[in-house]
Amino acid sequence: MANEQQYKLKTLYLATRGVKEYRSSIANYVQPNDRLLEIGCEWGTTSELLYNECQNLIATDISNKCIERARRKRPYIHFETLDVYDIKKALSFKINFNKMYIDVSGLSGYRSLLDVVSLLDMYARVFDMDLIVIKSGALKNFAKRVSRI
């Protein structure tokens, strides 16, 4: 049950619809001294935009092929393979990430809304994130209909 002793998260979740909106948040929300984790980087198009604002970035994807291609195209960016569900591996990077960008195929629609909420909550708590930006039209739509008394 909620009470005054309960740990209060500081994380702001920014739900975006479509890749244009997802990327357009970077200029307003990323600062040079951030510690960034990107999940679902494919071959690094968004990583490049993140890197332009903040070089302290680890960009990740589940696909080895994507990561190999990303490393070839952008050797100056730190790319690693990571399954978003493998939080132990995310912890093994030994960086106290404060901001995260996540765009994982299969996690943007209504069917995965519950998975998305629990995943974001897990990353927010484990890393004590300031901000998580996610590409999920379903979450954005849901959040619009949630209000506070």
Ligand SMILES: C[S@@+](CC[C@H](N)C(=O)[O-])C[C@H]1O[C@@H](n2cnc3c(N)ncnc32)[C@H](O)[C@@H]1O
């Ligand atoms: C739409 S693409 C990402 C595009 C990229 N964010 C961009 O802006 O160019 C989605 C990516 O999610 C990755 N992906 C799918 N399942 C994943 C998982 N469980 N963990 C991490 N990445 C995953 C895919 O390999 C794919 O590269």
